[in-house]
Amino acid sequence: MxxxxxxxxxxxxxxxxxxxxxxxxxxxxxxxxxxxxxxxxxxxxxxxxxxxxxxxxxxxxxxxARTDLTGLTGPEAFALMLRLTRVGAESEAAVRAERKMLQALPRSFRDAAERVVAATVHEGPWGRDEPVPAAPPYAQLLQDAIAAGAAVALRYRDRPAAVALIPLVVGRRGDLWYGMAAPPREGTDVADVSRMRTYRIDRIGELRVLSRPGRAPDDFSPEQAWRDMVAIVDARRGAVAATVTVAPEVVTAFCRWFGEYAVAGGGEAGGRVHVEVRAQSARALAEQLAGWSAEVEVIEPEVVRRELAAIGARLVTTYGERSDSTP
Missing domain, CATH: 1.10.10.10 (Winged helix-like DNA-binding domain superfamily/Winged helix DNA-binding domain)
Structure with missing residues (x-):
């Protein structure tokens, strides 16, 4: 040691x-x-x-004087530093490696790497467990822009034109990557965090690093901004609750599917288990429950039961017995 x-x-x-x-x-x-x-x-x-x-x-x-214990050049160490942020520091060893790499970088690279490390967040999934994915190319491009202190041009797939933004946070929650960015304050290269938005990276259609500078305000905390965003999303995703009973043989799989939005309670006669589940709306909750068929029964509220009945009626209309007898 x-x-x-x-x-x-x-x-x-x-x-x-x-x-x-x-x-x-x-x-x-x-x-x-x-x-x-x-x-x-x-x-x-x-x-x-x-x-x-x-x-x-x-x-x-x-x-x-310097003692190069890694055998890496400055650019090579910086590239490895970025790769560590893109897979996530999932263990104490990875955290120590990240810290050592930061310390080993020359000052010209270290400041940029520290910005990227501070702006990159990894969290567990919303809901069910998913494998940890590598950062997609656009997430890496956002990190490159943060390292360079540059603005980006970003266009969502369903939007006609790109907008100039300053990237502030690159985060992963479960299997999805997000970017948090804001336009600059008028006449400056500093991000206007009051106009910050969160972008799902898999919905970005175009992303370019611009030659113009862009940076976060001195008092900006990427970690706090991410926590605030997660709290808002969690509140929306858990806005509607339902009490259901679940067949004992599927309780484990059912709770794993809903993840943090399922809380198992006591059992009842016949072995079925009471579970409270949550989603952002009654319809969204019914859509998630429909696939469990009779293994799951909604006790309350009535609005979720009605949504399930409507889903069932649509399925019968689409897949019910045909008028002809074609085999």
Missing amino acids: RADRLIQALLLLQGRESVTAAELAEELEVSVPTARRDLHALLDAGVPIYPRVGRGGGWQLVGG
Whole structure:
């Protein structure tokens, strides 16, 4: 473990002008005395570092010396950094790798990479579990624009023209990727976050990185913006609730299908299980329940039962017994 810490300490030193023992302790999640001992261990091992006392002091590499532990050039390390954000840091090891890569980048690349890392969000799915997908090309292009501090021209498939926007967040929820972007404030290259919108990336028909600059406001928090958006969507998706009973042999599959929008309750005679399910509307909820046939029965509300009955009537009209006897 100490060897791993020393490598992290060295990467941190080569990525910053100077590092205090307190900063190193926070980064390595150790005590300040332990961090100070690690710095002296690097010095004893012949690493060209020295402490600088006084205001703005700290430990630094002599003459900006660098030890390339990765064997990667700056552009190669930056490309790998972006790839880590595109598959998601799903484990502690991936998070540590992401942190180390950031520290190893030269300053000219690190600022851009830090913008992309801060603006990229990965979350579990709305509803049922899905495999983690790789970022689609347009998600990668949005990340490239964020790294470059550039605006983009974005057109939805059903829109006639593209609009100039400043990309702010690239996020994944389940199997879907989203981009959050806003037009610039008038006469500036700063995004007007009061006009920020969320775009489903699989619905984008055209996306180009523009030569004009575009950046987020200094006080903008990508993580908070994403949380606010998710809260709004969750509220909409769970606006209508229904109580249903589910056959015991399909309860597990049924609850997995609805994911966080299903809450199982107690059982009843015959083994059926009470479950509360939610969706954004009575019709949407009925459409999701219809495929479960008699395995699921809606107890309430009546509006969902009526929607299911209407779906059944349409199915009978379409697929009911034909007037002819064609085999």
